[in-house]
Amino acid sequence: MSVTDVGTVPTPAARPAAQTPFQRFVADFTESRLATIAFILLIVTMVLALIAPWIVPQNPYDLAQVDIMDSRLKPGTPAASGKYTHWLGTDGAGRDLVSAMLYGLRISLAVGVMSGVIAMALGAAIGLIAAYAGGRTESIIMRIVDLQLSFPAILVALMLIAILGKGVDKIIIALVTVQWAYYARTVRGSALVESRKEYVEAARCLGLSNARILFRHILPNCLPPLIVVVTVQTAHAISLEATLSFLGVGLPQTEPSLGLLISNGFQYMLSGEYWISFFPGLVLLMTIVVINLVGDQLRDVLNPRLSK
Amino acid sequence: MHSEPRLTAYIIRRLMQSAAVVLAMSVIVFLGLNVIGDPVYLLIDPQADQAEIERTIRRLGLDQPIYIQYFNFITNALTGNLGTSFVHGTSALKLIVDRMPATLEIAIAATLMSIVFGIPLGLYAGLKPDNFFSKSIMATSILGFSLPTFWVGIMMIMVFAVMLGWLPSTGRGPTATFLGITSSLFTIDGLRHIAMPALNLALLKISLVIRLTRAGTREAIHQDYIKFARAKGISSSRIVGVHLLKNIMIPVVTVLGLEFGNLVAFSVVTETIFAWPGMGKLLIDSIQSLDRPVIVAYLIIIVLLFVIINLVVDILYSVLDPRVRIGEKSA
Numbered sequence: 001m002s003v004t005d006v007g008t009v010p011t012p013a014a015r016p017a018a019q020t021p022f023q024r025f026v027a028d029f030t031e032s033r034l035a036t037i038a039f040i041l042l043i044v045t046m047v048l049a050l051i052a053p054w055i056v057p058q059n060p061y062d063l064a065q066v067d068i069m070d071s072r073l074k075p076g077t078p079a080a081s082g083k084y085t086h087w088l089g090t091d092g093a094g095r096d097l098v099s100a101m102l103y104g105l106r107i108s109l110a111v112g113v114m115s116g117v118i119a120m121a122l123g124a125a126i127g128l129i130a131a132y133a134g135g136r137t138e139s140i141i142m143r144i145v146d147l148q149l150s151f152p153a154i155l156v157a158l159m160l161i162a163i164l165g166k167g168v169d170k171i172i173i174a175l176v177t178v179q180w181a182y183y184a185r186t187v188r189g190s191a192l193v194e195s196r197k198e199y200v201e202a203a204r205c206l207g208l209s210n211a212r213i214l215f216r217h218i219l220p221n222c223l224p225p226l227i228v229v230v231t232v233q234t235a236h237a238i239s240l241e242a243t244l245s246f247l248g249v250g251l252p253q254t255e256p257s258l259g260l261l262i263s264n265g266f267q268y269m270l271s272g273e274y275w276i277s278f279f280p281g282l283v284l285l286m287t288i289v290v291i292n293l294v295g296d297q298l299r300d301v302l303n304p305r306l307s308k
Numbered sequence: 309m310h311s312e313p314r315l316t317a318y319i320i321r322r323l324m325q326s327a328a329v330v331l332a333m334s335v336i337v338f339l340g341l342n343v344i345g346d347p348v349y350l351l352i353d354p355q356a357d358q359a360e361i362e363r364t365i366r367r368l369g370l371d372q373p374i375y376i377q378y379f380n381f382i383t384n385a386l387t388g389n390l391g392t393s394f395v396h397g398t399s400a401l402k403l404i405v406d407r408m409p410a411t412l413e414i415a416i417a418a419t420l421m422s423i424v425f426g427i428p429l430g431l432y433a434g435l436k437p438d439n440f441f442s443k444s445i446m447a448t449s450i451l452g453f454s455l456p457t458f459w460v461g462i463m464m465i466m467v468f469a470v471m472l473g474w475l476p477s478t479g480r481g482p483t484a485t486f487l488g489i490t491s492s493l494f495t496i497d498g499l500r501h502i503a504m505p506a507l508n509l510a511l512l513k514i515s516l517v518i519r520l521t522r523a524g525t526r527e528a529i530h531q532d533y534i535k536f537a538r539a540k541g542i543s544s545s546r547i548v549g550v551h552l553l554k555n556i557m558i559p560v561v562t563v564l565g566l567e568f569g570n571l572v573a574f575s576v577v578t579e580t581i582f583a584w585p586g587m588g589k590l591l592i593d594s595i596q597s598l599d600r601p602v603i604v605a606y607l608i609i610i611v612l613l614f615v616i617i618n619l620v621v622d623i624l625y626s627v628l629d630p631r632v633r634i635g636e637k638s639a
Contacts, residue, residue, distance in 0.1 A: 147329065150614065150618050151573075151611075151614055152569070152570045152573040152574065154573055154574060154576065154577070155573040155576075155610065158576065158591065158595070159337065159607055161595065162337075162591075162595045162603050162607070163336075163337065235454070239454075239456045242456055242458075242459075243456060243457070243458055243577055246458045246577070246580075247458075247576070247577065247580055247592050248592065248596060249592065249595050249596070259456075259458075262458070262459060262462065266462055266581075269462060269465060269466055269470065270465070270469075270470060270477060274466050274470075277459075277462050277466075278463075278466070281456075281459040281462065281463070284456060284459065285454075285455060285456070285459065288454050288455075288456065289451070289454050292450075292453075292454050
């Protein structure tokens with residue numbers, strides 16, 4: 001036995017018993033190389049979207065900076081002003097595609113994450129109430145959930161957009177309405193299982209209030225499945241927003257998300273100017289796939305049945 | 309014999325529930341649409357004088373209180389009149405019914421494609437799970453789930469229509485009548501037109517069928533009847549083609565039936581990309597022009613379609629599995 005072997009055995013990393021739950025979680029998650037790469041890419045994407053205004057060569061919403069004479073330039077063409085190169089070309093309005101895409105990514109992510117968070121808060125609260133109240137309240141809530149889930153998301157969203165009109169807030173309302181039911185069903189399911197466990201009984205015996213038991217004891221134990229649903233549904237929300245924008249019933253033209261950029265480029269596609277649609281689509285695709293990969297790995301790691 | 313009246317009662321109760329859903333949806337949709345925008349100003353020439361505007365308002369019945377407008381609408385709906393399109397000036401219901409064959413055609417073509425591609429690929433991946441080709445099938449099917457449909461459609465147009473020039477990029481081909489059915493599936497040019505949109509619509513379902521078939525195959529292959537058939541010396545191809553496939557088909561067909569409504573809803577996207585003259589494209593155009601009667605009629609028809617599909621599936625399940633009815637009774 002070599003000296004180095006003796007030296008490594010007592011380190012905390014080598015002894016699972018000494019790991020904190022978070023360390024164990026990180027170790028389990030990084031077991032899949034693909035998921036780790038996906039996670040890093042996701043962080044990079046989010047950071048790029050956040051700092052977009054400071055790194056792009058042009059503000060695509062500022063008409064003073066956009067030159068219509070630069071419209072539909074091929075990738076790699078220098079700008080008319082000569083100050084920078086349009087590495088991925090320009091769109092029909094003369095916007096630098098790199099800049100427009102990063103700004104679009106910002107909007108796509110913001111809409112997706114915001115609707116995901118609101119839907120989660122709403123859905124989780126409703127699911128908890130259903131599980132706790134039981135009886136008639138529960139069956140009415142779950143009926144509504146079932147009813148809504150029996151219609152495809154795109155249809156419900158289109159209905160709402162037809163009713164509410166266009167705009168960022170309207171899109172978020174539509175996405176929240178489409179998605180809360182998934183969260184409600186997930187949380188109710190795990191809350192029902194949790195509420196039969198002994199620690200809940202113990203909390204009751206201590207005389208804790210119902211609200212405290214629900215939100216401080218049961219809810220934290222429902223988090224693992226909830227986190228998985230959040231990742232998958234956020235990816236879904238981004239994709240759905242892009243679809244609605246592509247159909248021309250989503251976000252307004254003044255704030256083009258990735259979906260709208262793709263839609264704008266579509267009309268030039270037939271004359272062979274592929275890049276206007278192609279690159280934003282690639283970014284959209286990468287974002288969705290990366291979130292799904294992270295979600296898949298989270299599901300495996302957080303699933304108690306699979307834990308060793 | 310005891311279960312017969314119970315089944316009837318269950319069907320009646322489900323029918324009443326479905327009717328209530330349709331009615332509730334019609335109220336929500338109608339009220340919602342009347343709160344936003346004023347279609348009068350969208351449809352009348354801005355140069356029109358006050359008298360002409362008022363004439364139009366009266367002609368369209370927009371001067372009545374909202375509950376009377378709804379009451380008129382619902383009595384008309386029950387007699388099959390879902391209002392007159394503001395834009396086209398013809399019956400909204402007729403507009404949609406005229407477009408329906410094109411949508412059903414593409415949905416049926418997509419369902420067929422998902423069977424033709426999905427089952428053999430899923431079967432292969434299930435029989436040889438460690439094969440490289442199987443692994444690529446499964447990886448591609450994950451992409452099928454996460455790729456946004458509309459982007460794939462655009463890329464298909466780019467590759468097959470613009471770059472290679474093999475297929476027409478948009479529109480529906482000429483129709484022909486065969487066995488009393490008029491469809492563009494019966495002409496060569498029609499098939500060339502439908503290939504891309506149908507494949508685009510089918511992508512998600514192909515992935516779904518691949519996964520279902522693979523899971524079914526993996527499960528069935530270890531069961532006794534397969535082992536027994538092997539022991540009897542039946543050829544592999546017969547075991548797979550007859551014994552295995554028969555058992556896998558049940559869940560696949562059930563899911564595809566359930567997903568048919570989903571295909572019709574998702575055809576909104578595909579029809580917009582490929583300029584396919586179906587109901588979905590009509591809906592998008594109507595939302596853009598605030599053509600309320602058409603939107604309301606479309607939504608009511610699609611809600612009706614979904615309620616019917618769900619009803620049929622529920623009833624079939626309750627016939628097949630009596631526990632569903634008993635559970636319903638005690639709830």
